[in-house]
Amino acid sequence: MASFHLQPHGMQSMLKEGHRLLSGLDEAVLRNIDACKELSQITRTSLGPNGMNKMVINHLDKLFVTSDAGTIVNELEVQHPAAKLLVLAGKAQQEEIGDGANLVISFAGELLQGAEDLIRIGLHPSEIISGYTKATNKALALLEELVEPNSETIDVRSKEQVVQRMKSAIASKQYGQEDILTPLIAEACIQVCPKNPGNFNVDNVRVAKILGGGINDCYVVRGMVLKVEAMGSIKHVEKAKIAVFGGGVDTAATETKGTVLIKNAQQLENYAKTEEAKIEELIKAVASSGANVIVSGGAVGEMALHFCERYKLMVLKISSKFELRRFCRTTGAISLVKLSLPSPDELGHADSVSVDEIGGTRVTIVKNEEAGNLVSSIIIRASTESILDDVERAVDDGVNVYKAMCKDSRIVPGAGASELELAKRINEFGDKETGLDQYAIGKYAESLEVVPKTLAENAGLNSTDVISSLYAAHAAGNVKAGVDVEQGGYKDMTTENVWDLFVTKYWAIKLAANAVCTVLQVDQIIMAKQAGGPKMNRPMDGEED
Secondary structure, three states, rough: OOOOOOOOOOHHOOOOOOOEEHHHHHHHHHHHHHHHHHHHHHOOOOOOOOOOEEEOOOOOOOEEEEEEEEHHHHHOOOOHHHHHHHHHHHHHHHHOOOOOOHHHHHHHHHHHHHHHHHHHOOOOHHHHHHHHHHHHHHHHHHHHHHHOOOOOOOOOOHHHHHHHHHHHHHHHHOOOHHHHHHHHHHHHHHOOOOOHHOOHHHHEEEEEEEEEOOOOHHHEEEEEEEEOEOOOOOOOOEEEEEEEEEOOOHHHHOOOOOOOOOHHHHHHHHHHHHHHHHHHHHHHHHHHHHOOEEEOOOEEOHHHHHHHHHHOOOEEEEEOOOOOOHHHHHOOOOOOOOOOOOHHHHHEEEEEEEEEEEEEHHHEEEEOOOOOOOOEEEEEEOOOOOHHHHHHHHHHHHHHHHHHHOOOOOOEEEOHHHHHHHHHHHHHHHOOOOOHHHHHHHHHHHHHHHHHHHHHHOOOOOOOHHHHHHHHHHHOOOOOEEEEOOOOOOOHHHOOEEEHHHHHHHHHHHHHHEEEEEEEOOEEEOOOOOOOOOOOOOOOOOOOO
């Protein structure tokens, strides 16, 4: 029997063997929606003050215990292309505002859930997108109306006003500790706030994590905390003048480099002496410039150290070049490449440089009390590494919120009050629409309930009761009624003083809606054949043991 070769046809004839093609509603759209819903299920349970922690072990075996959505999605290494879109939206929020990544992902997941229901009834994705876009524009317009009057004028140097705006962001990470942490973070931010608050640099608030103690032992230092101890015996200098050498303080810094042929002991001794004299001369020159602290970016030689001791110079070694740059910013020093005599304007100043022991860890504290100080540090104390990391994330969120409020300080009621009011008004807006859009707008409104609903669920309350009591309160005209996570039911957020920044909500709604529309617009997934070659993460043969 003659065998004949079947010619491939259709998509197969066009793409390489081994490709995959998923198309149509069932295969592409719904499958994408599923993946995104899974992702948002993960982050949802850690929304709000009662959010649960996730234990994530990343590809390097590092353990994260946190309820911070930004960290969770970063470490998960999401592979699915559609879910990646949500992760990117979350990351964009994290970079833009520093808080609210969870809101983006949870809200997007909820919108997609709504879209799935509509697709099953028979709506076309493009109709859903059109409805969602209308609803988003309406929501952003309505959000402006919910802004608390007179909240745009804020003195970013007034601790009380800053704390009020920062508190909810911190409470959602470290519930119960927010009253201790928020004033600390506010104080640190206010200390380094430049004349034009719009130029606030997040990097200027440093965190020093030191094991031992508890949250109550945290405090703020004006200046910098280095996790290194001074070399040599001088541990404390008042009114410090600082010379910074980026290249290191070592014999290699002297001019005699190259090969030297030595024939007898006498020559060796002479050579060593000249080397020694050269180093002494250089150190003496530094001391004569008035400097009493030397900071080295590289190695410090034995001999150099010996002469630094003799001329009463304190020696610090900072090996990280970023840390060295911050150090220069704190003290106003200029980093010199070569070990040489610094001119007066290249020296930095600090009120004091001293080595302290905090909880068994030796640290060097560089204090600069005078105004115009550029760096402040928050010393965090906690009993375990993972708590330290989590508090650091809360601080990071707080500092980012401060940056956001320097640009736009308007606030809206927190605890799900704004979202519920938006849901109520968008529902009314949807009822007036004609055409199929109204179904999508209705689902959009329903999706906004995800925030109060999740807050209630995470606090162990009955979400249906809470939502209905909130709707009743809002219908009665109490726009600021939000979820009371402690007693159940609702409370007026003005009395509770729970506020969210307008920009956080604004960007979260915008980014979530954009991500959702992008996911819904996909109707085919075409995966080319993966390139050959060994896989990166698989151990090579014989390496298992």
